[in-house]
Amino acid sequence: MEESTKPPDRFVQELMDESRERAERLADRYYSDEYFDRLGGPEATVAAEFPAFAWKEFYFGLLPPVRQIDLIYRRGDPYYDDRDLIVGLGTQIRDEIKHARIFSNLAAGFGIDADMATWDAPNHPEGYYDALVEAGYAGADHEEPHHVAAGFQCSTEIGAAFQIRNLADYLDAEYPNVANSLRDVVADEGDHTHAGRLVAKRFATSDDYGTMRELSNAKFDSIEAGMRLAFENAGEA
Ligand SMILES: [Fe+2]
Numbered sequence: 001m002e003e004s005t006k007p008p009d010r011f012v013q014e015l016m017d018e019s020r021e022r023a024e025r026l027a028d029r030y031y032s033d034e035y036f037d038r039l040g041g042p043e044a045t046v047a048a049e050f051p052a053f054a055w056k057e058f059y060f061g062l063l064p065p066v067r068q069i070d071l072i073y074r075r076g077d078p079y080y081d082d083r084d085l086i087v088g089l090g091t092q093i094r095d096e097i098k099h100a101r102i103f104s105n106l107a108a109g110f111g112i113d114a115d116m117a118t119w120d121a122p123n124h125p126e127g128y129y130d131a132l133v134e135a136g137y138a139g140a141d142h143e144e145p146h147h148v149a150a151g152f153q154c155s156t157e158i159g160a161a162f163q164i165r166n167l168a169d170y171l172d173a174e175y176p177n178v179a180n181s182l183r184d185v186v187a188d189e190g191d192h193t194h195a196g197r198l199v200a201k202r203f204a205t206s207d208d209y210g211t212m213r214e215l216s217n218a219k220f221d222s223i224e225a226g227m228r229l230a231f232e233n234a235g236e237a
């Protein structure tokens with residue numbers, strides 16, 4: 001079927017299916033046992049990755065749905081027909097703040113500082129914090145709620161679940177309780193991709209498909225650049 005003749009739900013589902021494949025491939029290549037070993041093993045992985053994940057959960061997780069709620073308030077029907085979207089996005093915001101706290105608290109248990117108001121990636125290579133910030137802007141800085149969804153819940157956010165899964169598998173032998181907490185985080189992620197899928201389906205028209213695909217690719221490219229930078233320089237911070 002010609003892409004422009006597809007109904008939005010089919011286009012969005014295909015975009016998400018492709019994203020799932022790319023996200024898992026990226027996680028398994030750059031956010032893998034090999035990366036964690038290069039960081040220096042389980043404790044070094046906690047020191048580098050838990051504050052980074054707290055930051056990502058907080059900023060990457062919070063700002064896109066906040067932006068979407070604002071856009072739906074302006075362009076949609078927040079108190080009537082689009083209430084399901086507002087409720088789903090509000091739940092996501094709550095979950096992401098909780099996820100950030102889980103990572104921060106676990107890091108604190110290892111004596112690692114993870115203050116979201118001051119952390120600037122001291123255990124990562126030069127330029128990593130800037131790469132995170134750049135990806136943060138790419139995630140939220142759009143004028144349509146479904147454009148935000150295309151770059152976030154329908155694409156790269158799917159990757160967070162695969163990354164945390166790999167992290168949990170790596171830490172499981174030595175820190176099974178930590179691994180269990182991480183798996184609780186992963187369990188929430190399906191609700192977030194669902195919230196984004198609803199936003200994308202509600203607002204997208206066939207005129208948007210090209211833009212949505214480009215946004216998804218650009219966001220993946222920026223995430224991949226950050227992951228590659230960390231992978232190639234692991235253990236040198
Ligand atoms: Fe999360």
Ligand SMILES: [Fe+2]
Nearest residue numbers: 061157189192
């Ligand atoms: Fe999430």
